[in-house]
Amino acid sequence: MLDKFAVYLKKRLALTDEQATEAVSCLKTKTIKKGQILLSAGDLKSEAYFVNSGLLRYFSIDEKGKEHIIQFAPEDWMLSDRDTSVFNEPSVFYIDAIEDTEVVIVKKDFFPAIKNIVPEILELNILMLHNSIRFMQKRLNMLLSSTAEERYLDFIKLYPNLTLRVPQWMIASYLGITPESLSRVRKDLAKKHFR
Numbered sequence: 001m002l003d004k005f006a007v008y009l010k011k012r013l014a015l016t017d018e019q020a021t022e023a024v025s026c027l028k029t030k031t032i033k034k035g036q037i038l039l040s041a042g043d044l045k046s047e048a049y050f051v052n053s054g055l056l057r058y059f060s061i062d063e064k065g066k067e068h069i070i071q072f073a074p075e076d077w078m079l080s081d082r083d084t085s086v087f088n089e090p091s092v093f094y095i096d097a098i099e100d101t102e103v104v105i106v107k108k109d110f111f112p113a114i115k116n117i118v119p120e121i122l123e124l125n126i127l128m129l130h131n132s133i134r135f136m137q138k139r140l141n142m143l144l145s146s147t148a149e150e151r152y153l154d155f156i157k158l159y160p161n162l163t164l165r166v167p168q169w170m171i172a173s174y175l176g177i178t179p180e181s182l183s184r185v186r187k188d189l190a191k192k193h194f195r
Contacts, residue, residue, distance in 0.1 A: 002027055004052045005104045008076060012127075013120045023114045023121070028105050032056075032097040039081055039095040044088065046108035048080030049073070054101025055165060059173070060093050069174040071135075072098075072159055072166065078106070078128065098166060143176050151175045152185050 005027065006020040015023070029052065032038060038056070039045055049056060056073040058081070070093065073079035084091040085108055111125040142151050152175060156163060163171070172182040 002029065002104060004076065005050050005106075008050065009118070009121075009124070012124050013118060015118060019118055022117050024104070026113070027107075027110065030103055030105055032101045032103065034097055034100050037094060037096045038103075039084070039091055039093065041092050041094060042090045044084050044090055045081075046085050046088070048078050048085055048106040049095070050078045050104040050106055051075050052102040052104060054103075055098040055162070056095055056101060056103070057098055057170065058093055058095050067173055068176075069170055070139075072162060072174070074159065074162060074165075080106075082132075098170070148175060148177045148181055148185050149189065151177075152182065152189070 002024040006017075006024045009015060009023060010017075010020045032054070038049065041061070051073050053075055055075075056079050057069055058071040058073065058079055059067050059069045061067055071079065079095060081091045081093050081095065083089045083093070111121050115121055142154055146154070152171075155171065155175060159166075168182055169179045172179045175182065177185075
């Protein structure tokens with residue numbers, strides 16, 4: 001199912017159906033079962049994942065075994081680890097499937113390879129990189145300076161469909177708080193909005 005990635009490219013670039021179909025023709029899809037790991041710490045993989053269906057998470061595990069979720073990737077999101085996919089360094093992160101997921105595997109050489117078909121593709125790659133940097137800067141600032149409630153409200157805005165798809169402990173990990181703190185935040189928000 002490369003159709004969704006072709007639509008993704010067409011939304012961001014002025015492509016014809018033929019250009020989009022030709023651009024994605026070299027790509028492959030992969031089905032990942034819930035709980036299956038796509039990337040582990042120490043791996044070297046020069047690929048990104050476009051989520052056709054399902055849900056991925058990007059996380060680290062500290063020396064005490066605690067998981068720290070950096071990002072979720074629902075449908076129509078791309079996810080990669082820049083350490084390994086761009087800099088060819090072993091990853092310190094993990095990517096796994098929270099649900100049964102189908103991804104399009106986008107190899108490191110995809111964007112340069114199709115520039116003859118779609119000259120604007122390198123500009124899209126740069127825009128995607130800048131969006132990724134912007135996302136991480138905002139996320140870092142939220143973790144450093146926002147309250148747990150503000151971070152939770154931002155999570156809902158960024159990922160409006162995930163509160164019912166993701167276990168509460170994962171949302172708490174993403175927010176940098178305990179599951180108990182998340183319960184308090186949700187309870188306080190319910191009191192504020194349902195009086």
